[in-house]
Structure formats: C-alpha cells, structure tokens
Amino acid sequence: MVRRHLVLRVVSKLLIPFILLFALYVQFHGDFGPGGGFQAGVIFGAGFILYALIEGIEVARRVAPTALVRLLMVLGLLLYVGVGYVGLFKGANFLNYDVLAHDPVHGQELGIFLVELGVGITVAATMVTIFFAFVDQARR
Amino acid sequence: MALGILHMRNLFAVVMLSGIYSLISAGLFVTMDAVDVAFTEAAVGGGIATVLMLGTLALTTTREKFVKSDLQIVPLVIVIATGALLIYATFDMPSFGDPAAPIHHHVVPRYIEEGPVRTGIPNVVTFVLASYRGYDTMGELTVIFTAGVGVMLLLALAGRRRDD
Numbered sequence: 001m002v003r004r005h006l007v008l009r010v011v012s013k014l015l016i017p018f019i020l021l022f023a024l025y026v027q028f029h030g031d032f033g034p035g036g037g038f039q040a041g042v043i044f045g046a047g048f049i050l051y052a053l054i055e056g057i058e059v060a061r062r063v064a065p066t067a068l069v070r071l072l073m074v075l076g077l078l079l080y081v082g083v084g085y086v087g088l089f090k091g092a093n094f095l096n097y098d099v100l101a102h103d104p105v106h107g108q109e110l111g112i113f114l115v116e117l118g119v120g121i122t123v124a125a126t127m128v129t130i131f132f133a134f135v136d137q138a139r140r
Numbered sequence: 141m142a143l144g145i146l147h148m149r150n151l152f153a154v155v156m157l158s159g160i161y162s163l164i165s166a167g168l169f170v171t172m173d174a175v176d177v178a179f180t181e182a183a184v185g186g187g188i189a190t191v192l193m194l195g196t197l198a199l200t201t202t203r204e205k206f207v208k209s210d211l212q213i214v215p216l217v218i219v220i221a222t223g224a225l226l227i228y229a230t231f232d233m234p235s236f237g238d239p240a241a242p243i244h245h246h247v248v249p250r251y252i253e254e255g256p257v258r259t260g261i262p263n264v265v266t267f268v269l270a271s272y273r274g275y276d277t278m279g280e281l282t283v284i285f286t287a288g289v290g291v292m293l294l295l296a297l298a299g300r301r302r303d304d
Contacts, residue, residue, distance in 0.1 A: 026179065031261045034175040036269065038280075042180055046187035053191065070292075077285050080278055095274035108259035112270040119281050126288035127188050133295040134195035 012054045019047035027120045031109070037116035041123025048124070049131050057135050066132060069125050076122030083114045149204045151197055159190035176265060 026033075027040030052060035084095040091099065097111025098104040141161055145154050162185025169178035234241035251268055259267040269277050 030266050031263055033263065034265070035179060036176065036266050039176050039179040039183070042183040042188065046183040049188060049191055073285060073288055077281055080281055084274070084278065095278070097271060104258065105260040108267070108271055109261060112259065112261060112267060115270045115274065115277070116266070119277065122281055122285055126284050129288045130291045131188070131191065131195070133292050134192055134199070137295045138195055138198040 009054055012050055016047055016051050019050070020044060023047060023124075027116065030116055031112065037119025038123055040116075041120040042127060044120070044124040045127030045131075048128055052131065052135075057132075057139075061132075064128060066129075069128050069132070072121050073125035073129055074122075076118040076120070076125065079118035079121065080115050083111055083118070087111070151201075151204055152194075155190060155193040155197065158193070159186050162186040162189070 023040045023044035026035035026043060027037060030036035030040065048060070048064065051063075083097070083100070087096040087099055088094045095111075097108045100107035100110045141157060145157050148154050148157070162181055166178045166182035166186060169175070169181055251272060252264060255264060255267050255272070256262050259271055261267045
C-alpha cells in the first residue's frame with residue numbers, strides 16, 4: 001500500500017520486531033508482571049496489522065494465510081475449553097487445574113499458562129481476521 | 141475533545157481524535173497503576189479500533205451528511221435526568237481506594253492470601269482471571285471469537301450479495 005513513505009517503512013520495520021517480542025513477553029511473563037493472554041493478543045494483533053498496513057495486504061497474507069488465521073482463532077478457544085475438559089476427565093470440576101500435574105500448584109501453573117496461551121492465540125487471530133475482512137470488503 | 145468530535149463534520153478527523161483520546165486514557169490508566177488495562181486501551185483503542193474505523197471510512201464516506209433537525213426537548217430531558225440520577229448514585233459509592241469499601245472484604249482477602257500459595261503465581265490479576273474466574277474468562281473469549289465470526293460472516297455475505 002504505502003510504497004513511497006520511506007520514513008514510515010523504516011521506522012515501523014525497526015519497531016515491529018520489538019512490538020511482537022513485547023507481546024510474547026506480556027504473554028509468557030503475565031504470571032509475574034502485568035499482562036496476560038488478552039493484552040498479549042491485542043498487542044500481537046496490532047503489531048501484525050501495522051505490518052500489513054506498511055507492507056501491503058498481499059505480503060501480510062503470505063505471512064499469515066487466511067485459513068491459518070481462522071484455524072488459530074478456533075484452536076485458541078479449543079485449547080481453553082480443552083484444558084477445562086482435561087480437568088473434567090481427570091475427576092475434578094470443569095476448569096479445575098489442580099489435577100493437571102502431579103501436585104496442585106504445578107497443575108494450577110500449567111493450567112493458567114495453557115489457558116492464557118489459548119486466550120492470546122484467539123484474540124490475536126480474531127483481530128487479524130476482522131482486519132482482513134474489512135480490507136477484503138474495501139478492495140471489492 | 142468530545143465537543144470537538146460532536147461538532148466536526150470531517151469523519152477522518154473524528155477517527156483521529158478518538159484515537160488520540162484512547163491514547164490519553166491509556167496514559168490515565170498508567171497513572172492509576174492499571175498497566176494491563178493501559179496495554180489493552182493503547183493497542184485496541186489507539187491501534188486496532190482506529191484502523192478498523194479508517195477501513196469503515198474507506199468503505200463508506202469521510203463526510204458526514206448534514207441532517208437538519210429541530211431541537212427535540214423530550215430526549216434532552218430524559219438524557220439530562222438519567223445523567224443526574226447516575227451522578228447522584230455515585231455519592232453512595234465508597235471513595236476511590238477506600239480500604240473499608242465492601243469490594244475489598246468479600247472474597248478478596250481469601251484470594252490474596254491463599255491464591256499465590258495454591259497457584260504458585262504471584263500476579264493476583266492473572267490467577268483470579270484464569271483460575272478462580274475461569275468460567276468468566278472462557279465466556280469473554282467466546283464473545284471475542286463470536287465477534288470475529290460475526291464480522292467475517294457479515295462482511296463476506298454482504299460482498300457476495302453485491303457480486304450477484
């Protein structure tokens with residue numbers, strides 16, 4: 001899209017890796033610092049949308065094909081619900097993480113990690129999907 | 141800024157102003173020690189929502205149609221009365237950061253004491269959202285998922301109809 005704006009392209013190319021890295025930090029460090037799946041998802045989504053704005057939608061689609069993004073959108077939610085069902089099948093309540101590992105504390109840590117990962121994946125994929133839908137509509 | 145948004149007819153400027161407003165409120169959240177809310181506000185309000193609004197403008201038009209209308213007195217009275225009632229209701233609320241407020245006394249002490257021990261995670265927000273309130277977070281995630289599917293279907297269907 002923006003082939004001529006050299007300054008914009010250079011600056012965002014410098015920034016995008018750090019935005020994505022920061023999103024991953026917010027995701028995986030959410031147990032200790034501020035943040036979590038939702039925040040990480042929107043930051044990652046925003047970073048990717050910035051990339052799509054700068055590089056053009058075709059390049060962005062080659063990086064993340066629509067089918068893949070839609071698949072991720074479903075997978076994140078399934079991961080969350082799946083973790084809930086694992087608890088159910090192991091003889092506890094739905095979404096009880098105590099039974100996921102050999103002792104309850106590790107189970108809770110693992111459960112929260114997986115659930116937050118599911119949230120992050122779905123949120124990021126949903127943001128990108130909505131953006132793609134708008135772009136498709138505008139190009140018609 | 142809200143008055144500026146109301147008065148402006150150029151929708152592009154309106155979108156930009158609301159983006160700036162989101163960024164400022166993200167700053168406000170930081171000063172109120174709600175850093176994770178600030179992340180969300182900056183990324184969604186300042187970033188994604190602004191881009192989507194610009195996308196909408198690309199689909200429609202950037203000039204607002206001028207609709208001439210008389211002063212409607214009944215809606216104005218209703219809005220002012222509701223606003224006054226809401227402000228009146230806030231007088232009953234405990235003041236900001238009051239340690240005696242009921243919200244700090246129901247289940248919160250138990251969560252704060254037992255949560256880090258039971259989950260091994262020091263961040264209160266994370267373990268309450270993901271563990272103690274796992275159902276609610278699952279519901280929120282489903283809402284986001286449904287929103288994504290809804291937008292996809294709406295825009296895809298609208299496009300198909302236009303092609304026919």
